[in-house]
Amino acid sequence: MIRINRLTDYAVVVLAEMSRGSDVRTVSRISADTGVPLPTVAKLMKALAHGGLVVSHRGAAGGYSLNRNAAAISVADIIEAVEGPIAITACVDDADDQCGIEQLCPMHGHWSRINQAIRRSLDGISLAEIAAMPVFEPVAAGQPI
Amino acid sequence: MIRINRLTDYAVVVLAEMSRGSDVRTVSRISADTGVPLPTVAKLMKALAHGGLVVSHRGAAGGYSLNRNAAAISVADIIEAVEGPIAITACVDDADDQCGIEQLCPMHGHWSRINQAIRRSLDGISLAEIAAMPVFEPVAAGQPI
DNA sequence: TCAAACAGGACCACAGTGGTCCCATTTGGA
DNA sequence: TCCAAATGGGACCACTGTGGTCCTGTTTGA
Structure with a gap:
């Protein structure tokens, strides 16, 4: 599913x-600041x-710091760091024939196109935009749309 | 994952x-025609x-027929029929607080926006386009992009 | 030297997916 | 009227991926 x-999200x-x-x-500081569990x-x-989105600093005064300016990190970058390449079907992923009906697949080129469109959407939002957003934005009850 | x-796909x-x-x-005819297993x-x-994408006809001469013109069926329609509403995170889905850090979530409005963008991409391709596509489209090795 | 903190990885429970199978109901044609 | 063909509904199972937990090894600044 598309999720x-x-x-x-964390x-x-x-x-x-x-x-x-x-x-x-x-890590413990980040956990305290965000409410996300430490482990x-x-x-x-x-x-x-x-x-490559953050840099680690080992040792007694260690921790993590951002590796890039927030405006240079997109949502797509974050997704890929955590989940791996954005590939909406196995056949979009590089060179593997996974679904067994590859030759008959009328979606052959289309998933790739859709994948690019989705990728573009995700590239279009930077961490800086997100960080600049008020954290208590009123909820419009989200329609799945 | 976004998949x-x-x-x-089937x-x-x-x-x-x-x-x-x-x-x-x-069903057996469709299976034979497409190579997708009968069950x-x-x-x-x-x-x-x-x-609502197809209509069933029960009984001895039964089967399924398309409920709408192919141009009036989008990829988004198909995804939703099979997988349920397109909602890239739980919090985009209607009204449930699922992730536990909802009040602190800087993505609060943004996932909804991205969800809409993705939805639009998927709405933008109709079954008619897909069906009109040559089934032996040469493969450009798909980069995940 | 030592404590703080990351690096790497293993383990586990759970949810969802893909596939299989079975029984109940409907219905057109003989 | 009967029966075979075909859908409707649902249960079951194996597998995979996710989210979370925990442990050991290594690094490094004070």
């Missing part, structure tokens, strides 16, 4: 918080560091 | 095939009938 992972929250304040933060933050930061 | 279900294949030919088709087609057609 952002919970961890990804990642956005965490990164937004980090972009608003001090440079290097420990989960730890896990997340590893993925984000692997994905 | 179209396999069943949804659904598109099935519907495209149906839009190309005769009016009422049995899976059966399961799928139930969902598609529930979703």
Whole structure:
């Protein structure tokens, strides 16, 4: 299903918080600031560091800092760091024939196109925009649309 | 993860095939025509009938027919019939507070916006386009992008 | 030297997916 | 009227991925 992972959602929250304040933060500090459970933050930061969105600082005064300006980090970047490449079907993913009806698939080129459109949407929102947003935005009851 | 279900992929294949030919088709016929396993087609057609994309005809000369012109069926329609509402996070889905950090969530309005963008992309491709597509489109090795 | 903090990975429960199978109901044609 | 064909509804199961938890090893500044 088309769904952002919970961890990804947390990642956005965490990164937004980090972009608003001090440079290097420990996992426990981030956890306290965001309300995301500590082990989960730890896990997340590893993925984000692997994905190049944050830099880790080991040792006694260690922690993590943002690797890029918030305006240079998109939602797509975050999703990919946590979940891997944005590929809406297996056949969009590089070179694997996974679904067994590949030759007959009328979606052959179309998923790729849709994938690009989705990717573009996600590229179009930066962490800076998100971090700049008021955190107590009134909820319009979200229609799934 | 952002991924179209396999069943949804099959659904598109099935519907495209149906839009190309005769009016009422049995599940076994569809299965033979598309290469999708019979029980899976059966399961799928139930969902598609529930979703209003096809009409069922019970009884000895029964089967399924398209409920709408192919141009009036979008990829989003198909996804929703098979998978349910397009909602990229739980909090986009109607009214449920699922992730526990809802009040602090800087993505509060943004997922909704992205959801709409994704929805629009999917609305923008009709079954007619897909059915009109040559089925042996050369593969450009799909980058996940 | 040592405590703080990250790095790496294993483990587990749960939810969802994809597939299979069975029984009940409907209905057109013989 | 009967029966075979076909859908309707649902249950079951194996597998995969997610989210969360926990442990050990390594790094490093004070």
